[in-house]
Amino acid sequence: MMQMTGADLIVKLLERQGISTIAGVPGGAALPMYDALSKSEQIHHVLCRHEQGAGFIAQGMARVSGRPEVCLASSGPGATNLITAIADAKLDSIPMIALTGQVPLSMIGTDAFQEVDTYGLTIPITKHNFLVRSAKELLTAVPAAFRIAMSDRPGPVLIDVPKDVQNQMVSFEEYPNVVVPDAAPTFDIAAIEEAAKMIESAERPVLYLGGGVIHSGAAHMAVTLAEQASLPTTMTLMALGAMPMDHPLSLGMLGMHGARYTNYVLEEADLLICVGARFDDRAIGKTAEFCPNAKIIHIDIDRSELHKVKNAHVAIAGDVGQVLSELLPRVKPQLRKRWLSHVESLKGRFPLAMPGIDNPRSPYGLIHAVANCLDDNAIITSDVGQHQMWVAQAYPFRRSRQWLNSGGLGTMGFGFPAAIGAALAAPDRTVVCFSGDGSLKMNIQEMATAAQENVNVKIVLFNNQSLGLVHQQQNLFYGKRIMASRYERPTDFLKIADGFGMRAVDLDPAPNPRATLAEALNTPGPCLIHATIDPNEFVYPMVPPGAANSEMIG
Amino acid sequence: MSEQNTNLSEYIPDVPEHGGFHKVVLELGVANHPGVMSHICGLFARRAFNVEGILCMPVGNAETSRIWLLIFEDERLDKMIKQVEKLEDVLYVRQHVGEHPVFGRLDEFFQ
Numbered sequence: 001m002m003q004m005t006g007a008d009l010i011v012k013l014l015e016r017q018g019i020s021t022i023a024g025v026p027g028g029a030a031l032p033m034y035d036a037l038s039k040s041e042q043i044h045h046v047l048c049r050h051e052q053g054a055g056f057i058a059q060g061m062a063r064v065s066g067r068p069e070v071c072l073a074s075s076g077p078g079a080t081n082l083i084t085a086i087a088d089a090k091l092d093s094i095p096m097i098a099l100t101g102q103v104p105l106s107m108i109g110t111d112a113f114q115e116v117d118t119y120g121l122t123i124p125i126t127k128h129n130f131l132v133r134s135a136k137e138l139l140t141a142v143p144a145a146f147r148i149a150m151s152d153r154p155g156p157v158l159i160d161v162p163k164d165v166q167n168q169m170v171s172f173e174e175y176p177n178v179v180v181p182d183a184a185p186t187f188d189i190a191a192i193e194e195a196a197k198m199i200e201s202a203e204r205p206v207l208y209l210g211g212g213v214i215h216s217g218a219a220h221m222a223v224t225l226a227e228q229a230s231l232p233t234t235m236t237l238m239a240l241g242a243m244p245m246d247h248p249l250s251l252g253m254l255g256m257h258g259a260r261y262t263n264y265v266l267e268e269a270d271l272l273i274c275v276g277a278r279f280d281d282r283a284i285g286k287t288a289e290f291c292p293n294a295k296i297i298h299i300d301i302d303r304s305e306l307h308k309v310k311n312a313h314v315a316i317a318g319d320v321g322q323v324l325s326e327l328l329p330r331v332k333p334q335l336r337k338r339w340l341s342h343v344e345s346l347k348g349r350f351p352l353a354m355p356g357i358d359n360p361r362s363p364y365g366l367i368h369a370v371a372n373c374l375d376d377n378a379i380i381t382s383d384v385g386q387h388q389m390w391v392a393q394a395y396p397f398r399r400s401r402q403w404l405n406s407g408g409l410g411t412m413g414f415g416f417p418a419a420i421g422a423a424l425a426a427p428d429r430t431v432v433c434f435s436g437d438g439s440l441k442m443n444i445q446e447m448a449t450a451a452q453e454n455v456n457v458k459i460v461l462f463n464n465q466s467l468g469l470v471h472q473q474q475n476l477f478y479g480k481r482i483m484a485s486r487y488e489r490p491t492d493f494l495k496i497a498d499g500f501g502m503r504a505v506d507l508d509p510a511p512n513p514r515a516t517l518a519e520a521l522n523t524p525g526p527c528l529i530h531a532t533i534d535p536n537e538f539v540y541p542m543v544p545p546g547a548a549n550s551e552m553i554g
Numbered sequence: 555m556s557e558q559n560t561n562l563s564e565y566i567p568d569v570p571e572h573g574g575f576h577k578v579v580l581e582l583g584v585a586n587h588p589g590v591m592s593h594i595c596g597l598f599a600r601r602a603f604n605v606e607g608i609l610c611m612p613v614g615n616a617e618t619s620r621i622w623l624l625i626f627e628d629e630r631l632d633k634m635i636k637q638v639e640k641l642e643d644v645l646y647v648r649q650h651v652g653e654h655p656v657f658g659r660l661d662e663f664f665q
Contacts, residue, residue, distance in 0.1 A: 119589060123596050128642040131589065148642055286565075304636035546565030 001173060006135030007032035007166040008039070010099070013142040015042045016178050019070050021424050023048050023057035025081075027074025028114060029101030032166035046424065046453060049445035051078050053417040055085020056443065058096050060421020063404045064379065066217070068095040068149040068157075069421070075101045076114030079160070080121070084411055087125040089156035091408025092238065093215060095149040096156040098122075104164040105133060118160045127155030132162070135170035143179045151182035153302040154215055184301060184319035189326065195273075195297045195314045196330035199229050202271035204339050206291075207231040208254070211238030211407065212276020212300060218321035219400045222275060223247070225328055230336035231273065232343045234262055236283050238407040239276070241397035251343070252352065255283035256543045257389040260350035263541075263549040265343050269294040276300060276320040279309035280408070289548035299323045353540065354394055360513045363390045363462060363537055369514050370432060370460055371396055373521045379422045379431045381405060383415035383439030386468035389539045391434045413442030416459060420446060423455035430456055430521065437463040437491065447500035450526040458521055459528045464535040465490055472538045473545075476553065486535070497528040504528040576627040577606070577652025582638065583645040586612050586619040590643045594621065597637050603630065607657050618645065622656045 004012070010033060014022070023046045026034045037045055048054040051073040058071035073082050079100040089096045103112040119131040128148045130141045138161075145157040199205060213222050219242040226233045226249045233243050234251040243250050251262045263285075266272070272294040277283070284290040287309055298305075298312035299320055306315040316323050356362030360369040367390055380395060381404040382388040388405060397403050404422060406414035419433035440461055450457050462468075471485040497504035503520075507529060510516035520529050540554025584590050591610065598605050607624035625631075639647050 120592060123589075123593055124600065302640070304633065304640055308633060544565060546567060 001171055002175075003169060003171045005032065005036070005166065006132075006138055006161065006168050006170060007036035009135060009138050009170055010142060010161065010166070011036040011040050011043065012175065013138065014070060015040060016175060017143075017146050018067075018178075019043060021046060021061060022070045022072050023054040023061075023421065024072030025049075025051050025054055025074070025078060027076075027078045027101065029075035029103055029163045030072065030078065031101075032163060033072065033099065033101065033161070045072075046420075046449065048417070049448050050443065051081035052085050052413065053443050053446040053449060055082045055096075055098065056088070056414055056417035057421035057424065057446075057449075058098075059085060059089055059094050059414075060381065060404060060418035061425040062089075062094050062096050062421075063418065064401055064422045064425040066095075066215070066401070068097050068146050068154075069425075070097045070099060072099045073101070074114065075103055075118065076116045078114075079116055079118040083121060083125065084409075086122060086156045086158065088406050088409040088411045088414060090125050090127065092406065093154050093211060094156065095154035097145050097149055098126075098156060098158040100158065100160050101166070102131070102160045102162040105162045106164070108162065118158070122158045125156070126158045129158040129160070131160045132165055135165055135168040136172075138165075138170070139172060139176050143176045147179040147182065152184065153212075184322055185303075185317055187316050187318035187323060191314055191316050192323065192326045193330060195316065196327060196332075198271055198295060198297060198314065199231075199273065200332050200334070202295075204269050205229070205231050205271040205273060206251070206266055206269040206294070207233040208236075208272055208274045208277055209233060209239040209242045210236045210275065210277020212320050213239055213242045214276075214400045216276060216301070216320040217400070218276075218324055219243070221321060221324040221328065225324060225331065228328065228333050229331050230334050230340055232265055232340065234258070234266065236277050236280065236407070237392055237405065240392060241399050241402045244398040245396045246398070253392050255285065255549065256545075257393060257539050257541065258549070259352035259393070260541055260552055261343075261346040263543075263552060264346050264350060266291050267550055268342075272296050274298045274300075274312075275324070278305045284309070285543050285549035285551075286547060289550065352393055357394075360507070360517065361531065363387070363533055364394050366460065366462070366507075366531055367391055367394045367434070369517055370434075370521065373518045374430060374432065376402065377429050378402070379404065379419075379426060379429050381415045381419040381422060381431065381433045383433070383435040384410045384412045385436045385439055386464075386472065386537070386539050387434050387436045387439075387462040389469075412439040415439060416457075417443050417446045417449075419457045419459075420450050420453065420455050423457050424453065427456070430458070432521070433457060433459045435459055435461050436468060437461065437465060437487070437493070438467040440493070441491070444496065447497060447502045447526075447528075451501035454525055456524050457526045461493060461528060461530050462533045463493065463530060464533040464537070466535045468535065469539070471535060472542075475538070476542070477544060493528060493530055502526045502528055504530065507531040578625055578627045578631065579650040579652060579654040579656060580623040580625065580635070580638075581648040581650060582621040582623065583613075584619050584621055585643040585645070586616055587643070590619070591621075593641050593643060594638060597641070598625075598634070601630065601634065603628075603634055607660070609656065609660075624652070624657050
């Protein structure tokens with residue numbers, strides 16, 4: 001018979017689940033859990049400067065490791081500060097466990113100090129959530145949280161634990177089993193055979209890969225399918241790296257900032273094979289005009305995604321990897337010379353223009369200069385905005401989990417704490433966070449965390465003293481009326497980094513920016529690399545929001 | 555920037571017309587604990603899906619409950635059901651015709 005407090009039990013259950021790092025911020029209602037953590041020899045607690053930073057550090061770890069990682073916060077403002085990071089994990093299907101302290105059971109509903117209805121607030125942004133009402137319940141809730149977070153379509157799970165439940169003694173015979181993901185849903189082989197026939201008889205098929213391919217660890221199978229059936233392959237923002245950008249069949253990213261030829265190829269497709277993607281509006285533009293002539297095969301583990309935006313002719317609810325392993329032996333090798341040479345000619349006529357690629361003081365040039373200093377082992381994160389789209393277009397991603405970014409929620413402030421999490425999960429890799437001055441300011445306090453942990457994270461800051469993508473849209477779609485998208489006072493980011501104890505280099509005055517960049521990227525430890533960017537550099541091409549993908553500007 | 559682009563404006567789709575006249579009854583088996591109703595009602599409310607009536611009682615040893623929902627059918631019903639089925643606390647969803655007797659004898663309480 002074992003006996004311990006609820007808080008000690010939580011820590012033991014996390015340890016048994018293999019957790020070795022937790023990101024969090026303590027507070028009154030979480031103190032028993034912190035006391036229990038002080039006794040753990042396995043778990044390293046990373047003290048963040050804001051709970052949102054803790055949430056994104058846990059996400060960064062999870063996006064690299066592919067398994068649930070944990071963030072921890074107190075009640076009230078601690079919990080509300082986590083909310084953006086939880087919602088972000090939901091939209092990008094990232095497995096994460098958020099643990100929050102809560103006021104004691106007897107005080108719930110009394111407007112107690114630092115009380116907020118965390119359970120109610122997080123219902124629509126979690127895959128599932130728990131308000132634990134006794135220490136005994138932890139024996140089922142904690143393993144269930146891990147199982148739910150990593151099974152089927154992954155997602156965040158929140159466990160809200162009142163302070164008295166953390167202190168309550170619980171007796172039990174043995175620990176619950178360490179949980180593993182549930183078996184994926186079974187699927188119909190007849191549908192696979194139908195899909196194989198459609199691929200064989202198609203004349204202009206396109207393979208469309210989404211983040212599900214990464215989550216499922218199925219990138220190599222997707223590439224094999226493309227090669228076997230000669231399928232030009234496009235990737236969503238979430239799937240970049242699934243097929244190497246320099247692969248002859250790669251069309252790069254589709255959608256709002258995809259290359260012209262990519263969207264034109266999709267326009268001509270007679271079959272679209274959608275694997276682990278969900279027809280997001282930023283990817284497909286106006287729904288009715290996306291792939292107007294194509295039949296659709298849709299493979300996704302989440303049944304509710306099938307027929308949600310576009311009706312599929314063949315819809316298969318299953319794990320992408322398992323479905324592809326059944327599909328591959330049924331797909332006939334084909335050369336498709338006519339279609340591939342047509343795709344090649346579209347690529348030649350409407351390539352992605354990357355002006356300034358040889359100039360490290362321009363956006364594309366800086367991205368290429370960074371890539372030239374790194375190999376495929378590096379992890380690249382980004383914040384949200386122009387820099388994110390430039391990196392998505394131009395960085396030579398070549399493997400799964402090389403690229404971490406906030407796709408669905410589009411959270412400015414994601415990139416830097418996610419990079420810290422990535423570096424904690426993969427300490428042997430260099431982690432580069434491309435950021436903008438607008439995004440970086442949204443979680444800049446985590447510079448202190450990066451310095452404390454001495455993680456190998458480099459921020460490459462594109463500073464245009466503005467909210468670039470807002471500025472761009474006001475220029476293009478709102479009669480050039482610039483409202484609230486320019487920062488009138490400059491910020492001295494070098495001093496800020498210095499103040500937090502983080503090294504900083506400035507490429508602006510550097511006589512040889514490539515050399516300065518290489519030195520900074522190759523020196524271990526955290527570093528801010530600052531570069532001024534012209535605010536009138538716009539991301540092109542661009543599909544106006546709500547327009548068809550064929551209506552690109554630029 | 556070329557001048558031609560200044561004529562462009564952002565296209566924002568209209569709110570689609572929803573709501574039919576056909577009534578449907580959904581039967582949900584759910585785990586019985588505080589908060590389950592919030593999970594389910596939130597899904598419908600977010601999508602402005604019209605729920606006409608709700609009945610909920612525990613079943614058997616009270617480990618589970620059964621929820622009866624009276625709703626107006628519209629073209630989103632299948633998608634709605636798939637979203638409900640995804641909830642961890644929902645064990646099953648069954649669809650019945652609108653004349654299902656479960657709501658029939660309640661009229662006298664709503665006079």
